[in-house]
Amino acid sequence: MGVLNKVVNTIRNIFGSGKTSTPDNTSARLAELRKLMQQEQIDFYLAPSIDAHNSEYVPECWQRRTWISNFTGSAGEALIGLNEALLSTDGRYFLQADQELNAKYFTLLKQQGFVPETELWLKKNTQGKTLGIDAKLIGIARFNQLNNLMTSLGGKLVKLSENLIDKARANLNEQLPLPNTPALTLDIKYTGQSTKDKLTWLRGEIKAIGTDFIALNALDEIAWLFNIRGNDIDFNPYVISYVLVSADKAVLYADNNKFTADMIVELVKSGITVKPYDEFYADAGKIETSVLLDDKVASQWMLDAISANVNKVFVPSPIVLKKSRKNLTEISG
Structure with missing residues (x-):
């Protein structure tokens, strides 16, 4: 010693x-x-x-x-x-x-x-x-x-x-504001797969599991799914956000000021609606059928937002394993 x-x-x-x-x-x-x-x-x-x-x-x-x-x-x-x-x-x-x-x-x-x-x-x-x-x-x-x-x-x-x-x-007058840094979208030449294709795959996964919605709060999963990156967290290229995806909707809840008008248009073309970050809770409360939640990652607050009558399926998010398997574009860097 x-x-x-x-x-x-x-x-x-x-x-x-x-x-x-x-x-x-x-x-x-x-x-x-x-x-x-x-x-x-x-x-x-x-x-x-x-x-x-x-x-x-x-x-x-x-x-x-x-x-x-x-x-x-x-x-x-x-x-x-x-x-x-x-x-x-x-x-x-x-x-x-x-x-x-x-x-x-x-x-x-x-x-x-x-x-x-x-x-x-x-x-x-x-x-x-x-x-x-x-x-x-x-x-x-x-x-x-x-x-x-x-x-x-x-x-x-x-x-x-x-x-x-x-x-x-x-x-104590020591509170700090939320970061308000610009976001960016990644071209398919970097990701190897379009956002539309990723959404098609995810919808197939949640249908196979037997749910109509998936609710996401993990920033790395959202970044991968929508091919977006940000600077809200030092040394981590993420945008502070939530996501709801169903068979016919994909909603990104984030500060609209992070996105340029051209980026909003690009996201809309991919089938994504951008709504204010604070609207996630109310929209989650409108789910009427079933939802997938990763109970190791999703917060109790997210669960509380969803009606007691909705069927909740607690399984790991399918995105975790999918994004760990790099495609040829990602492997080549």
Whole structure:
């Protein structure tokens, strides 16, 4: 251990401590969040690192876990209680978390793998307590796990109408706007397959599965399906968006300002309607028959948008496997 400590100290001396250069506002931020938690009558609040699209890398305005904990790693989640605060992450980030977390306020939960320690801690420490979440940030499968866990403990899981960290940021004048960067469409000479052909294939897949709609929130799947790229997230060429596809409709929910008039025309020619990002929830509520949802990726908020009478089929999105099989154009680069 002595040799290892010397190596670690040498690395720190060469590259710095890894701490952020911004002031540590942990105390003020936790105090503001806890005030909101008390107003909502919850004992704990879960702050995942992902966004509403299950993205590992998210725009700065949605880096909620980073904002509350000061931990900047790409994986992990914070659990904030009225009297304690915890950060769960895996072994890739133990040293970084140790450097970035303020030990006065945060306890590090060290994952033994890639499954968060959060549930284990909740099981031991939250008998009869209330856990609050933002349903946009919790996948359907995990929501069910958390709900079952809290019920078994005599507590409850509460879906809040607003993200409390966003609200705390706004109260402290630290909120950032959503990115508004231009999008672009890729020519078939780069993709090897047109958007029309991809939609024809996808419609065949969802018909074979036995559903009339598919709802998508994964940005990489949307980018592949519609041959679009963007700059909303650093180092990730995606456009923040949702998608609904049926036998006769394909709707892209995104900020219209990201697309030029020529791009809108091109998308329309491919059979795509572009609607405002915020209209996805209402339109999902208009589905009357059946819908495919990937319950590991789609959020509980998406499920809540859909009528209870609609048949939901929870299977992996067929796009995941399809886009992993590169065509000759993609292979040639």
